[in-house]
Amino acid sequence: MFEKKDFLAIDDYSAEELHAILDLAKEQKPLARAHKLPHTHENRVLACVFAKPSLRTRVSFEVGFQQLGGNTLFITDKEIGMGTRESVYDVAKVMSRFCDGIMIRWFDHGEVLELAEHATVPVINGLTDLSHPCQVMADILTVEEHLGSIEGKTVVMVGDGNNLANSWLNASIVFPFNFVLACPEGYMPDEGIMQKAEAKGASFMVTHDAKEAVEGAHVIYSDAFYSMGQEEEAVKRRADFAPFQITTDLLSTADKEHIVLHCLPAHRGEEITDEVMDGPHSVVFDEAENRMHAQRAILAKLVK
Ligand code: CP
Numbered sequence: 001m002f003e004k005k006d007f008l009a010i011d012d013y014s015a016e017e018l019h020a021i022l023d024l025a026k027e028q029k030p031l032a033r034a035h036k037l038p039h040t041h042e043n044r045v046l047a048c049v050f051a052k053p054s055l056r057t058r059v060s061f062e063v064g065f066q067q068l069g070g071n072t073l074f075i076t077d078k079e080i081g082m083g084t085r086e087s088v089y090d091v092a093k094v095m096s097r098f099c100d101g102i103m104i105r106w107f108d109h110g111e112v113l114e115l116a117e118h119a120t121v122p123v124i125n126g127l128t129d130l131s132h133p134c135q136v137m138a139d140i141l142t143v144e145e146h147l148g149s150i151e152g153k154t155v156v157m158v159g160d161g162n163n164l165a166n167s168w169l170n171a172s173i174v175f176p177f178n179f180v181l182a183c184p185e186g187y188m189p190d191e192g193i194m195q196k197a198e199a200k201g202a203s204f205m206v207t208h209d210a211k212e213a214v215e216g217a218h219v220i221y222s223d224a225f226y227s228m229g230q231e232e233e234a235v236k237r238r239a240d241f242a243p244f245q246i247t248t249d250l251l252s253t254a255d256k257e258h259i260v261l262h263c264l265p266a267h268r269g270e271e272i273t274d275e276v277m278d279g280p281h282s283v284v285f286d287e288a289e290n291r292m293h294a295q296r297a298i299l300a301k302l303v304k
């Protein structure tokens, strides 16, 4: 169990604490696959709150917590109306009386921070417009499984300076690897997070040249050109991001043993070709499965 209550950003935690989560995930993975996990969280309830669609986050949190003997509750913002029907403060107080943990997928990161501040149970960030820390924990677990360690590796995200880029930047503050974002001009990551990463001496770089960025890279990372809530920008973004599609040709200069990750859902043929998604370097479905193992470890450490 951790002293900290919430899981909101990767760099809220020390490298030691994050390694403890990853180690637990690795230890539990074979037990979970064999349906042999001990029920450490019987009679506990995890509320899973969604204001955006989801496949992986919903299923991996629900199944993962049920594997620990816990119960899960799925509820959307249509019912809750957090910040509209009633205040974030009141929602935090009420939910804390009913549930033992809250996983939330939301638009406004500030509202999730406010929820966490006033809730007395753990609040876990299941993606906001600013960040997606649970995804990057699963990504790091996948890198470690396939490449041994994240230490010293170069992770190149080709695409938008979005919530995933921000969480990778947060991770680069804590873990000793190099993060490179290759994005079009005007699609930079969060300024505050970049400043923090710089101040903390993280090894990161932003470039607008995808070809140059992937040279020698160990991990190539992909996400959609437009995120949930940006559907109206799809046409413009498809044009702006066209040179940032991940193709076999683009990857020809990456490290020979490189792996390809995509948080999914993928727009096949847009940010990544079928040939790469289904190719020998792609580990995207291991990565998807690892959502469950990484998050179950986070829940095991936080939910009392
Ligand atoms: N990667 C991810 O968070 O997937 P979902 O949007 O399906 O949850």
Ligand code: NVA
Residues within 6 Å of the ligand: 127, 162, 163, 164, 223, 224, 226, 227, 228, 263, 264, 265
């Ligand atoms: N950047 C994407 C990630 C989806 C898992 C989004 O926010 O929609």
